[in-house]
Structures are given as structure tokens and as C-alpha cells.
Amino acid sequence: MSADTIWALEIVPRDQSVDPHTRNLGQILDDLGASCVPIEHARLYLLNGTLSPALRTATIDLCLDPIIATVGPCESVAAEGWIIEVLPHPGVTDAEGESLAEALARDGFAGIRARAGHRYHLRAPLAPDLVAAAARRLAHQVVERVACRPSSFAHDPDWWRAAFMPDAAPDPTVETIPxxxxxxxxxxxxxxxxxxxxxxxxxxxxxxxxxxxxxxxTDVELETLAQTWSEHCAHRTFKATIRHHEAGRDMVVLPGLLKSTIMAATERVNRPWVLSAFRDNAGVIAFDRDHEISFKVETHNHPSAIEPFGGANTGVGGVVRDVLGVSAEPIANTDVLCFGPRDTPESVLPAGSLPPEMVYEGVVAGIADYGNKMGIPTVNGATLFAPGYLANPLVFCGTVGIAPRDRRPTEPRAGDLIVVAGGRAGRDGIHGATFSSDVLGPAHAELGSVVQIGDPIVEKRLADALPRARDLGLYSAITDCGAGGLSSAVGEMASELGADVELSRVPLKYDGLRPWEIWLSEAQERMVLAVPPDGWPALQKLFAEEGVEATAIGRFTGDGRLRVRYEGGIVAELSCAFLHDGMPLRVLESLWAPPDAAERGKIAPDADLGELLERALSDPNVASKESIVRRYDHEVQGRTVGKPFVGPEDVGPADAAVLRPVARSWRGLAIGCGINPWYGELDPYAMALLAVDEALRNLVAVGADPARVALLDNFCWGNPMLPDRLGGLVRAALGCHDAAVAHRLPFISGKDSLFNEYRLADGTTHAIPGTLLISAIGIVPDIRRIMSMPLKRPRNWLYLVGLTADDLGGSLALRLDGRRGDHAPESRPPVARNIFRAVHRTIRDGLVQACHDLSEGGLAVAAAEMAIGGGLGLEIDLGAVPATDPALPTGTRLFAESPSRFLVEVAPESVSAFEKRFRALPHARIGQVLAEPVMRVAGEEGMVIEAEVARLKACWQAPLQEPTA
Amino acid sequence: MSSATMTPPRQSRRRAWGLPRAMVLRAPGVNCDRETARALEMAGATVETVHLERLLAGDASIDDFGLIVLPGGFSYGDHLGAGTLWAHRLRALGESLRRFVDDGRPLLGICNGFQALLRLGLLEGGSLAPNASGRFECRWIWLQRPPNARSPLLEGIEQIALPVAHGEGRFIARSPGVLRELESTGHTALVYCDVDGRAGDYPVNPNGSEGSVAALANAAGNVLGLMPHPERAVSAGQAPAGRVDGAGLAIFTNAVRMARG
Structure with a gap:
């Protein structure tokens, strides 16, 4: 055989009935009206190079496990059938193909290139249009190509060849842009x-x-400026001067939204255990005398809208690098996801957006893939569904890290080498930073170049190597290479010193990139380090041991200029002062007007509250997320002592996760979050207070000390250039400030993702509901005293702590009937603070058997969840509920979403000690735990709910449950 | 924290006096090495975590160790099937691993390590295929030691709760006859069961394994491969409600006792 031939190997799993790819295509064909088509799925491996029988044997030996798969025919089969093939676009990361090529090279077959894809055999005479339609739905078109052809044409070398990057010469072209x-x-x-x-x-x-x-x-300079000045990199909106208007109030001028709200709160509360806030890649707090904890939450919304798996996958990879960027080891991930309703018919989807089911599946798989492969437990999160996220899904990814205390190298020095370590540069992700600083539109679905594909094992190698390098003191600063690629990473590190970079030294996946493309490439899994020259040989050796590619590409100079070369010639020379401070300050107008007065929003006095509870539990926003969470490894590293699902049957939804970060210490770390965009539709200021309250409630409920909690903010909003969008954002930021100050807790990190808007063909744009995620991380003094939410023992008493008010605005109960109410629930932070402290102390002192926070669905849902989690029953008397108004109707008592409330189980012997702690605070004994698994709720009218717990559990588990073999 | 990832300088003695030397053998993408090393330390071993490439480069030697664990993770991304590329690279060690086993020293493969041992042929009888559910799953399950299973690595264990977390753990025997043989000869080391010790369908058997097989041993009983993660069940707080904390430690203490000889 000659050099440069193409050969295909097909590996067919023997048990097609459980193959997820076979099932997926079966479902697609079913949807298209062709059911019961016999389908066979196979992995397809393409080899390119000098082929030989020995190579064929070696490849089969590598790819085939004969017990579970066979080698496919790869030639004419049923004359009347079809073949569909899915292959990655040339240049798109294909880690499996690369692994195969590497393994073959180790076996002595050098210079062989490999690509991995999928092949489907459809053994039925189907109409060509139908096969083409199915093929289109099979592939993620921005990263994959798909072809279908009759089974009689099994070989198509030209099509296969197109999966490989064509050979290209280096392209030194630099344009001058007049x-x-x-x-x-x-x-x-x-x-x-x-x-x-x-x-x-x-x-x-x-x-x-x-x-x-x-x-x-030059093009390099112009692109550098565009990246550095983009909303994504420079957070122009949060730095802008904002002229904020509200009806009936004087205009307020805010000189820098972040500085005057969130950062101001952190300064004001001034907690000594905050080690780094808003300065480094992640926020850092002290854990104990020897360790510090870092936490960062990022979004990857635009990429996930276009390619859900790759977008979410690299979202995780990116935030993990932020934690590597503060020289920490990642110990936990979080994920908060906002999707359009899964059952949205395709006819009402905005043009160009993917079906929500595809987004949901892809995002969850992408998050699971990266976290699981890196061995980082995904321990906490939330999943929301609302029509406002149909075109703009939100994907929040968080990572928690641990490091020896106060040993973070953060200062590059003149003379240090600039070292790039990890993956290689390619065309992937070019213009990601500017892309995410714009409104999405139908044309964006075509922008394959902005989507990155992750390779978690490359990042895992970095994560294995970097702590060793840190402990040996081999670098003086480190940052991750994310949006804007090297232009942003090197540019930022060199913002004071200046740098001299040689782009031809940057390792490339393939030749043909122009200098500006090398400089901007957002290829994944890369870190940039400042390395003192005398440490470089040791660092090179260490990286080589871990299989990390690392290259010195320049030096920090000290002359304040960013000089970029290609093969010696200067292709960009910018003054760091202009690059980082030359951007014009924006002055933005913002306007907030309350939504049009709607009806007050009440639950009809004659409503069937039992039926309402069942509908609440079956709402996808409340329903069990077990089918998502079990796809994440939440146990790896062995630190997870507070699990996502709790109780004897592991089904109760935990309020927050608890880790034991340091094996020889009993001190724990609780991780939780608060998010509710529906309150924001009524008032973003209230939403911020409520989100902080929810995040704190969640932490307190598992045993965290509310005085040792750090907060993170993530704002996802529409186009901030539009005053009405910005008005809500300003109010939310003001709410964050006031909540933090009232609770005396610091924000340590945050991120904004703006332009979450979609432009329809008619030119109108539609923003997502302004969405604020508050993530919280807090200290649990002793993990032997962590608390969980399932009911524990019959005849224990149930206490409701906190005050219930007429707070149905934005509540689940109203939403279920398509209503909204007229005001968001009212927060009372000073009272909340006292309640949180008292709940914490009773948990710490062992007076509590179970504790669950009241959130969406109010008391009704919280009580049902505690019963489901514990497999026990309960009875509640609503007349005893502590209420602002004695005349508060029964439905409101059950479903209001007033903040700062907990349902607490107390053993009879602890009652007096428990009550003593709450003497000055709103609380009441409202019921007790029953051995019989039934939920009974009595109101003024008599028994208003009497339901089997098994029935409630079924309602709650069914909506997101996946059918399993 | 960081010290666990640091590799201490190699000791020249063949075996440290008193404490058996245990090797946690890692490779790119292996990610349970730290908690596995900690479990071995708790069980009384002196532990060194060794990167496979260091072994291949001759910077460390299998002969210096009394016990080897291949921990869990996604070695080489699980590309070409879980454990395939790890086994492929381990073959470059030549006969030294086989000699280690023939010598009767304990070799433990957990999850991804089990997958690699099967691909290597150090354990036999079948393969681990993608889960019947078609996806990765993490949950606590119950396991039982079948009456015939006599590996000293499982001494004292009758029924135990451990977490599983894998996408490719569905045991498929080479043939139905082989499945029966594995059971009757005691090669089937652990089977999935419910809390009362009965076999069952999903999720009791979390991946659709034939014969509910969760673990296999070799004839001599010194090689054990298991899908669940005992290293995640060694200390207080790790086990959920209703399960015993620290139950997984027994497997490591058994291994250390064997290594001590």
C-alpha cells in the first residue's frame, strides 16, 4: 500500500440494545415517523499514512475487545439499506483519534494520523429525505460533519480524507489595517x-x-485591542459610569458598578479571613492555619447554546484552570444550568437555536465528562427551566480548590520566561471573547471556529504537575489561558512589566495559522507561567515526567511594552498603558421601572391543595434532579461527607454539599447556591436579597457557620447598552451590596455574562430573564455534626422557624397557573441573620435531627421532600405557622416563599433547649413525624392535604427520570 | 495536601522493615491515586505513588514493592475502551508485573484499574462493557462475597456497602459456561445485591453485569479487580445514612497483611 492512503476500521458493539447511540438514532427515526428500523451503531476509526497489514493487525488489537464487539464489514451489506457517518470537522479536537495515533506510534507505526467518528447502518429501504433529516439531527454540525449514502457504497475515501486537516505551510502573513x-x-x-x-x-x-x-x-495589534477591550475580558459595563434612573427618585450616578456595590460591600465588612477578593483568577479564603480555599464560578453560555457538549465541557475546563491559576488543587465542581422547557415544540423555537432537549442532554453530558475525567467531584448545583432560556441557555460552572496557605506566587518579574504549558494552539475558539460580547443571532450557528472542544486528560496532566511545581517554587506567577488566548493571558500578566513574545515558538496542532490566529487561539487546556530562568530546567523535567508539553515563548521585559514577534520580525508593538488603560470609559444610561401592576396573586380559597402540591412536586424546577446528578462522580477524592442525595434510600435532595477537605481535620466546607429569576421579573433588587438568603439558608441547613461564609456573584443579563436591561442589573448589584453588608459577609469573586440576548429574523432582540446566581462557601466547624434534611424518627416534633408572610409573588404556586403576582417576597436581613445564627447553634449543639430550608413551593414542598427523603410521614397544623398576619389564608401558609425559614425536626428530649435558643425569634411547633408514610396537613378548613408519601415521591421523581434498561 | 502528590525520593532497600511498601501506580488520567494512597497508609503501608512512565524509564522498580494498586480514573481518557490504553502501556513493563503476581504478592485493581487488569489478562473470564443504562453513574450499592470466593483480600467481608462511579462496568462473561465456572471456582469475588443480600435488577445491579459480578480474583487470590471504590469508604463521614463508615478499609488491611507475608 502506498503512503497517504486512508483506511477505515469499524468496531460494532455486540449488544446494540443498550448502545446509547443506537437508541438515540432509533428515537430520532421514531420522531420522524419511521419506527422499528433495524439499526446498528459502530465506532469508526480512520487511519491515514503508510498502511500495512501489520498496522491493520495492531489497530484491531488496540480497538477491538472481541468479547463485547466485532469488526464491522466496512463493505457492501444489505443492498437496500443506508449508511450514516459522523466525523469531526478537520482541525476539531479529537482526543480519541489522537490517542490511537499515539498508541500506534509507540508500537512503531510512526506518522500515522487517526480520526474517530461514528457509523450507523440502517437496514431498511428508507426515503433519502428521511435519512438525510435523521443524519442532520445526529451530528452537532458546528463540530461534526455528517454524510449518508446507500449501503452499497461502503467506501468513500474522499469523504474520509476530508476529516483530516489538509497539510498546510506556515503562514507568516501579517496585514496592516489602514x-x-x-x-x-x-x-x-x-x-x-x-x-x-x-x-x-x-x-x-x-x-x-x-x-x-x-x-x-497590524492585524495582530487590532485583534489584541479588540480582545483586551471586550466586555468579556474587560468587564466594561461593570466598570462604566452609570446614570441610573428610577421613577419617582433622583438619578443616581454610580462610578463603576462593581466597585461601588459588590467590592464596596467586601471592603466594608472587612473580614480578616478573606485572602484574595476580586484580584486573582479566583477568590481565596482561609480554611485553617495551614490551608486556603479558592472558589470561582464562570459561565459558558454562548458556546453552550451553539454546541452544548463542547460548550459545557470547556466551561468546566475553563473554571478549573482558574483554580489552577491561584496555584490550588481542584477539590469540587458545581454546576447551575438554565434551560428552555424540554418539551418545547420545535415550531416555536427561535430560528437557529437548538431544541432544548438536545441542549439539556449535551450540557449535562459535557459537564459530567470533564469533571469525571479530571477526577473532580461535582457536588452541588441547580437546574432551572423557563421559556426565557430557550435561545440562550445558561451554564454556570464552579470549581473549589485547596492549597497551602499564603504560598500563591502572583508576581512576574522582569527577566522571567513566559512559558505556555498544556495543549497546542489551533483555530479553535478564535474570537470567543468578542463573540460572547455580542447578541446571538441565527448566523452564529454557523460560527464553527468559536467553539472549542475539551480534552480533560490534558488538563488533568497539568493539574498533576502544577502543585509539584508550586511546592518546588519553580514559577513566580501563573494564569490560565482562556478567552482571548495568549493575547489576553500574556497581555494581563505583562500589564505592568511588558513582554517580548516569539509566536513561532508556540506549539501548534497544525500549520497554517497566521500570527494573529496563534496569538488569539482559545485552544483549551493551556496555562501561562512566569518562570525564573534558573528554575526552567527543573520545571521542564517535571512537566516532561507528567507528560505536559511546555515551551518558553518569550520574556517579561520591564519596559512596559508588549512586543510580539514572528520569526524575529515584530508583528505587534503596543504600549501596555494604552492596551490596559486606553479604553474610553463608558457612560451608560440605566432605567428601572417596576413591571406593570398585575393582580395581587392568591391561591383560590377552594383550590385543591393536595393536587397543587402534586403539581408543584412534578414541576421540572422542583422535581428530583437525580438523573442528572448521578451522571456526575460526586464521591471521587473521598472528601464528600455531605452528599447531593441523602437519607436511607439516598433520594432526599440535600440543601448543600459538605466536603472534608483535609483528611486529618474534622473541619468541613459547605457549598451551596441561591438562584431565582422569577423574583427578578418582579424586582431584581429583591431577587438579589433573596438569592443571598437562599444560599445562606442552604449552607446553614447542613451545619455551616453563617459568620464564616463567602459569597460569589454571577450576573447573566441581556444587552447592557439598552437602559431597561441595565436598570435591572444595577438594582441586582445594589441588592448584592445591601445583602452582604446586612449579613456582614464578603463577596470574594464574581463574573458577569452580558449580551444574553437573541436577535430574531425580524430584527427584534429578546433578553433572558436577568439572572443572578449567588454561590456560597462556608466553614462547617465539625463534620461529625453535619445536618441532613430527611425525617429521622417517628414522634419527633417539627418546628417551623422564621416568619411566613403574604409572599406568593414569583412563587411556584402562582407560576403553575401562569400567574406572577405583584411583589417579590420581602427579605428582613437583620432578623434573618439572627435566625441563621440560632439554627446554626442548635445544629452545632446537637439539638436538631433534621433541617430543611423552605424555598420554591414553600412549606408544602419542603415538608414533602423531608418525608420522601426519610421514608416517613408527617402531620402539620397550619394554624400554628408563625405568620405576619393571623388571617393569612391556608394556601398562602402552605405555598408562600417567604425567605429565612427552615423546617426543623427536634427530638422530644431536646425541645426545651431548642425553644430556649429561639425565644426571641419567630418559631413554632407545627407538627410531628409519623411512622406511617403519609403527609397530613390541617388548615382552618380541616384536613387540606392527605397524601401517601409514595405517591408524592412518584410525582417528584417521574419528570426527569430516564428510562433505563 | 500537596505532599500526597509529591513523590518522595526512592529508597534503595527492597522492602522497608516493618511496614510493607505499597505502590500506587498512576498514569495520565488516573484520578483516584491520592485517596488510594491514603487508604493504604491508614492500613499500615508505606506508600509511594509512582507514575508509570517513571517505572518504564527505570527510575523505580516493581521489585521494591510488596503490594501494587492500580487505582480508578480515566487513564488516557478511556479512549478505545476503558483501561485499553493503560493496559497497552503497562505491557511495556514486560514480564515484571506477571512475575510480581506469580510471586504471590497482592495486586489490586480498582474500577479503571480493574478494567486495565482484565485487558492485560492478569484477570480473566470476560470483559467490562459500557453500562446497560448507556451512561456513567455514581451511587452507593451493596455487595456480597459469594460463598466460593476465597481471596484473602476479602477476608472478613461478607456484605459491604461501597460507592460505584463508572460508565463501563457491565461484566460480560466470555460465555455462559465461563460465568458458571467463575462462580464455582471462586473467581467471582463480589456480586451486587440489595440491602438484604438478594440479587436484583437496576439499580441493585447498577450496570447490568452478568451474574451481578462486581469483582473478580485470580486462582491464587492475590489479584483482585473490583468496580466499586473501597478507598472512598475508609474514614468517618464517608458512608451515607444506614451504611457502616470505614468498611472499605478491610480490603486494604488484608492487602497489607498479605504483603507482610
């Missing part, structure tokens, strides 16, 4: 044509800068 003479319209045209996503004000500042310099910029 812009000194351009007027406003021409500048904006340039910005659009090059995907710079810069507003006119910025373009003019750049033009004026080059007029003053007396030359034109």
Missing part, C-alpha cells in the same frame, strides 16, 4: 467584518491612537 482615514461608518464596517465587536467609541479611540503614532495598526 484605519487612520476611516469615518464612523467605515470603522463600524471594519469592526463587523473582522468580528471585533467593538463599539464606535472604542474604534475612534484606537484610530486616534494610531493617528498620534503616525502609523497604521
Amino acid at each position: 484605519l487612520r482615514h476611516l469615518d464612523a461608518a467605515a470603522l463600524e464596517q471594519l469592526s463587523r467584518a473582522r468580528l471585533l465587536s467593538l463599539p464606535l467609541q472604542d474604534l475612534e479611540a484606537i484610530r486616534d491612537h494610531y493617528v498620534a503614532l503616525g502609523r497604521e495598526p
Whole structure:
């Protein structure tokens, strides 16, 4: 056989009945009206190079386990059938293909390239249109190509060849972009044509800068400026001066939203255990004398909208690198996901957006894949469904890290080498930073180049190597290579010193990238380190041992200039001062008007409350997320002492996760979150207070000390250039400030993702509901005293702690009937703080048997969940519920979502000690635990709910349950 | 914390006096090495975590160890099937691993390590296929030692609760006859069961394994491969409600006792 031939190997699993790919295609064909088509799925491996019989034997030996699979025919089969093949686009990361090529090289077959894909045999005479439609649904078109052909044409070498990157020569082209003479319209045209996503004000500042310099910029310079100044990298909105207007109030001028709200709160509460807030890649707090804990939450929304698996996958990879960037070892992941309703018919989907079911499946699989493979337990999160997220799903990914205390190297020094370590650069992810700083539209579905694919094992190698390098003191600063690629990572590290970089040294996946592409590539799994030259040999050796590729690509200089070269010639020279401080300050107008007065929102006095409870439990926002969570390894590393599902049957939904970070210490770490966009539709300020309250409640309920909690904010909003969108954002930020100050707790990190909007073909744009995620991390003094939510023992008493008010606005109970109410639940942070402290102390002192926070669905859902989790029953008398108004109706008592409330199980012998702790606080004994698994609720009207716990459990578990073999 | 990932300098003695030397053998993508090392330390071993490439480079030697554990994870990304590429790379060690086993020293493969031992042929009788559910799953399950199973690594264990977390753990025997043979000869070391010790369908048998097989041993009983993770069940707080804390430690203490000889 000659060099450069293509050969395909098909590996067919023997048991097709359980193959997820076979099932998936079967479902697709079923949806298209062709049921019971015999299908066979196979992995397809393509080899390219000098082929030989020995290579064939070696490849089969590697790829085939004869007990569970066979080698497919790869040639003509049933004359009347079809073949569908799915292969990665050339250049798209294919870790499996690379692994095969590496293994073959170790066996002595050097220079063989490999790609891995899928092949499906459809053994039935189907209409070509139908097969084509099924094929389109099988592939994620932005990263995969799909072809279908009659079974009689099993071989298609030309199509196979197209899965490989064609050979290309290095491309040293650097363009000069003449812009000194351009007027406003021409500048904006340039910005659009090059995907710079810069507003006119910025373009003019750049033009004026080059007029003053007396030359034109190179493409490398212009791209560097666009990345560095993008909303994504520079957070222009949160730094802008905002003129905020509200009806009936004087205008407020906020000089920098982040500084004047969230950071101001952190400064004001001034907690000594905050080691780094809003400065490094992640927030850092003290854990004990020897250890510090870092936490960061990021979003990866735009990429997940276009390619759910890859987008979510690299979202996890990115936030893990943030924690590596504070020299910590990742010990836990979190994920909060917002999707459109899964059953949304395709006919009402905005053009160009993926079906929500596909987004849901892809995102969950992507998160599971990265966290599981890196060996980081995914321990906490939330999943929300609302129509507002159909075109713009939200994917929040968080990572918690641990490190020896106060040994984070953060200062690069002049003369240090610039070392890039990890993956290689390719065209993947170019323009990601500017892409996410723009509104999504139908055309974005075509933008394959902005989507990255992850390779978690490459990042795992980095995570194994970096703590060793830290302990040996081999680097003086480190940062992750994320949005904007090297341009952003090196640019930021060099912002004071300046740097000199040689781009031709950057390792590439394939040749043919222009200098600006190398500089901007957002290829995954890369870190940039500042390395003192005398430590470089030791670091190289260490990286080699761990299988990490690392290359010195330049030096930090000390002259304050960012100089970028390609093969010696300068392709960009920017003053760091202009690059980092030259961007014009934005002045933005913001306007908040309360939503149109709606009806007050009540539950009808004659409503069947038992039926309402069942509907509440079956709502996907409340229903058990077990089918998602079990796909995440939440036990790896052996630290997870507070699990996501608790109780004797492991089904009760825990309020927060608890880790035991240090094996020789009993001290624990609780991780939880608060999020509710429906309150924000009524008032984003209230939403912020409520989200902080919820996050704290969740932590307190598992035993965390409410005085030792750090908060993180993540704002996902629409286009901040529109005053009505910005108005809500400003109110939410003000709410964050006030909540933090009232609870005397710091924010340590945050991130905003703006432009979560979709432009329809008619030109109108639609924003997501403004969404604030509050993540919380707190100290649990002793993990032997952690608390869980399932009911424990019959005849124990149930106490309701906290005050119930007429708080149905934005509640699940109203939403179930398509209503919203007129005001968000009211927070009372000073009372909340006392309640949290008292609940914590009673848990710490062993006076509590079970504790669950009341959130969506109020008392009714919380009580049902405790019964489901414990496999026991309960009875409650609503007349005893501590209420703001004695006349509060029964339905409101059951379903109101007033904050700062807990349902607490107390053993009879602890009653007096427990009550003493709550003497000055709203609380009441409202019922008791029953051995009989039934939930009985009595109101003024008599028995309003009497339901078998098994029935409630079925309602709660069914909606997201997956059918299993 | 960090010290667990650091590799102490190699000791030249063949076996440290008193404490058996245990090797946690890692490779790219292996991710349960730290908690496995800790479990072995708790069981009384002196532990060294060794990267496979260091062994292959001759910077460490199998002969210096009395006990080897292949921990869980996603070695080489589980590409080409879980454990395949790890086994492929382990073959480059030549006969030294086989000699280690023939010598009667204990070799434990957990999850991904079990998958690699099967691919290597150090355990036999079948393969581990993708779960019948078609997906990765993490949950606590119950296991029982069948009456015929006599591996000293399972001494004292009758029924035990441990967590599983895998996507490819469905045991498929080479043939129905082989499945019966594995059971009658005591090679089937642990089977999935419910809390009362009865076999069952999903989720009692979390991956659809034939014969509910969760673990296999070799004839001599010194090689044990198991899908569940005993290293995640060694200390207080790890076991959920209704299960015994620290139950997984027995497997490591048995291994250390065997290594002591």
C-alpha cells in the first residue's frame, strides 16, 4: 500500500440494545415517523499514512475487545439499506483519534494520523429525505460533519480524507489595517467584518491612537485591542459610569458598578479571613492555619447554546484552570444550568437555536465528562427551566480548590520566561471573547471556529504537575489561558512589566495559522507561567515526567511594552498603558421601572391543595434532579461527607454539599447556591436579597457557620447598552451590596455574562430573564455534626422557624397557573441573620435531627421532600405557622416563599433547649413525624392535604427520570 | 495536601522493615491515586505513588514493592475502551508485573484499574462493557462475597456497602459456561445485591453485569479487580445514612497483611 492512503476500521458493539447511540438514532427515526428500523451503531476509526497489514493487525488489537464487539464489514451489506457517518470537522479536537495515533506510534507505526467518528447502518429501504433529516439531527454540525449514502457504497475515501486537516505551510502573513482615514461608518464596517465587536467609541479611540503614532495598526495589534477591550475580558459595563434612573427618585450616578456595590460591600465588612477578593483568577479564603480555599464560578453560555457538549465541557475546563491559576488543587465542581422547557415544540423555537432537549442532554453530558475525567467531584448545583432560556441557555460552572496557605506566587518579574504549558494552539475558539460580547443571532450557528472542544486528560496532566511545581517554587506567577488566548493571558500578566513574545515558538496542532490566529487561539487546556530562568530546567523535567508539553515563548521585559514577534520580525508593538488603560470609559444610561401592576396573586380559597402540591412536586424546577446528578462522580477524592442525595434510600435532595477537605481535620466546607429569576421579573433588587438568603439558608441547613461564609456573584443579563436591561442589573448589584453588608459577609469573586440576548429574523432582540446566581462557601466547624434534611424518627416534633408572610409573588404556586403576582417576597436581613445564627447553634449543639430550608413551593414542598427523603410521614397544623398576619389564608401558609425559614425536626428530649435558643425569634411547633408514610396537613378548613408519601415521591421523581434498561 | 502528590525520593532497600511498601501506580488520567494512597497508609503501608512512565524509564522498580494498586480514573481518557490504553502501556513493563503476581504478592485493581487488569489478562473470564443504562453513574450499592470466593483480600467481608462511579462496568462473561465456572471456582469475588443480600435488577445491579459480578480474583487470590471504590469508604463521614463508615478499609488491611507475608 502506498503512503497517504486512508483506511477505515469499524468496531460494532455486540449488544446494540443498550448502545446509547443506537437508541438515540432509533428515537430520532421514531420522531420522524419511521419506527422499528433495524439499526446498528459502530465506532469508526480512520487511519491515514503508510498502511500495512501489520498496522491493520495492531489497530484491531488496540480497538477491538472481541468479547463485547466485532469488526464491522466496512463493505457492501444489505443492498437496500443506508449508511450514516459522523466525523469531526478537520482541525476539531479529537482526543480519541489522537490517542490511537499515539498508541500506534509507540508500537512503531510512526506518522500515522487517526480520526474517530461514528457509523450507523440502517437496514431498511428508507426515503433519502428521511435519512438525510435523521443524519442532520445526529451530528452537532458546528463540530461534526455528517454524510449518508446507500449501503452499497461502503467506501468513500474522499469523504474520509476530508476529516483530516489538509497539510498546510506556515503562514507568516501579517496585514496592516489602514484605519487612520476611516469615518464612523467605515470603522463600524471594519469592526463587523473582522468580528471585533467593538463599539464606535472604542474604534475612534484606537484610530486616534494610531493617528498620534503616525502609523497604521497590524492585524495582530487590532485583534489584541479588540480582545483586551471586550466586555468579556474587560468587564466594561461593570466598570462604566452609570446614570441610573428610577421613577419617582433622583438619578443616581454610580462610578463603576462593581466597585461601588459588590467590592464596596467586601471592603466594608472587612473580614480578616478573606485572602484574595476580586484580584486573582479566583477568590481565596482561609480554611485553617495551614490551608486556603479558592472558589470561582464562570459561565459558558454562548458556546453552550451553539454546541452544548463542547460548550459545557470547556466551561468546566475553563473554571478549573482558574483554580489552577491561584496555584490550588481542584477539590469540587458545581454546576447551575438554565434551560428552555424540554418539551418545547420545535415550531416555536427561535430560528437557529437548538431544541432544548438536545441542549439539556449535551450540557449535562459535557459537564459530567470533564469533571469525571479530571477526577473532580461535582457536588452541588441547580437546574432551572423557563421559556426565557430557550435561545440562550445558561451554564454556570464552579470549581473549589485547596492549597497551602499564603504560598500563591502572583508576581512576574522582569527577566522571567513566559512559558505556555498544556495543549497546542489551533483555530479553535478564535474570537470567543468578542463573540460572547455580542447578541446571538441565527448566523452564529454557523460560527464553527468559536467553539472549542475539551480534552480533560490534558488538563488533568497539568493539574498533576502544577502543585509539584508550586511546592518546588519553580514559577513566580501563573494564569490560565482562556478567552482571548495568549493575547489576553500574556497581555494581563505583562500589564505592568511588558513582554517580548516569539509566536513561532508556540506549539501548534497544525500549520497554517497566521500570527494573529496563534496569538488569539482559545485552544483549551493551556496555562501561562512566569518562570525564573534558573528554575526552567527543573520545571521542564517535571512537566516532561507528567507528560505536559511546555515551551518558553518569550520574556517579561520591564519596559512596559508588549512586543510580539514572528520569526524575529515584530508583528505587534503596543504600549501596555494604552492596551490596559486606553479604553474610553463608558457612560451608560440605566432605567428601572417596576413591571406593570398585575393582580395581587392568591391561591383560590377552594383550590385543591393536595393536587397543587402534586403539581408543584412534578414541576421540572422542583422535581428530583437525580438523573442528572448521578451522571456526575460526586464521591471521587473521598472528601464528600455531605452528599447531593441523602437519607436511607439516598433520594432526599440535600440543601448543600459538605466536603472534608483535609483528611486529618474534622473541619468541613459547605457549598451551596441561591438562584431565582422569577423574583427578578418582579424586582431584581429583591431577587438579589433573596438569592443571598437562599444560599445562606442552604449552607446553614447542613451545619455551616453563617459568620464564616463567602459569597460569589454571577450576573447573566441581556444587552447592557439598552437602559431597561441595565436598570435591572444595577438594582441586582445594589441588592448584592445591601445583602452582604446586612449579613456582614464578603463577596470574594464574581463574573458577569452580558449580551444574553437573541436577535430574531425580524430584527427584534429578546433578553433572558436577568439572572443572578449567588454561590456560597462556608466553614462547617465539625463534620461529625453535619445536618441532613430527611425525617429521622417517628414522634419527633417539627418546628417551623422564621416568619411566613403574604409572599406568593414569583412563587411556584402562582407560576403553575401562569400567574406572577405583584411583589417579590420581602427579605428582613437583620432578623434573618439572627435566625441563621440560632439554627446554626442548635445544629452545632446537637439539638436538631433534621433541617430543611423552605424555598420554591414553600412549606408544602419542603415538608414533602423531608418525608420522601426519610421514608416517613408527617402531620402539620397550619394554624400554628408563625405568620405576619393571623388571617393569612391556608394556601398562602402552605405555598408562600417567604425567605429565612427552615423546617426543623427536634427530638422530644431536646425541645426545651431548642425553644430556649429561639425565644426571641419567630418559631413554632407545627407538627410531628409519623411512622406511617403519609403527609397530613390541617388548615382552618380541616384536613387540606392527605397524601401517601409514595405517591408524592412518584410525582417528584417521574419528570426527569430516564428510562433505563 | 500537596505532599500526597509529591513523590518522595526512592529508597534503595527492597522492602522497608516493618511496614510493607505499597505502590500506587498512576498514569495520565488516573484520578483516584491520592485517596488510594491514603487508604493504604491508614492500613499500615508505606506508600509511594509512582507514575508509570517513571517505572518504564527505570527510575523505580516493581521489585521494591510488596503490594501494587492500580487505582480508578480515566487513564488516557478511556479512549478505545476503558483501561485499553493503560493496559497497552503497562505491557511495556514486560514480564515484571506477571512475575510480581506469580510471586504471590497482592495486586489490586480498582474500577479503571480493574478494567486495565482484565485487558492485560492478569484477570480473566470476560470483559467490562459500557453500562446497560448507556451512561456513567455514581451511587452507593451493596455487595456480597459469594460463598466460593476465597481471596484473602476479602477476608472478613461478607456484605459491604461501597460507592460505584463508572460508565463501563457491565461484566460480560466470555460465555455462559465461563460465568458458571467463575462462580464455582471462586473467581467471582463480589456480586451486587440489595440491602438484604438478594440479587436484583437496576439499580441493585447498577450496570447490568452478568451474574451481578462486581469483582473478580485470580486462582491464587492475590489479584483482585473490583468496580466499586473501597478507598472512598475508609474514614468517618464517608458512608451515607444506614451504611457502616470505614468498611472499605478491610480490603486494604488484608492487602497489607498479605504483603507482610
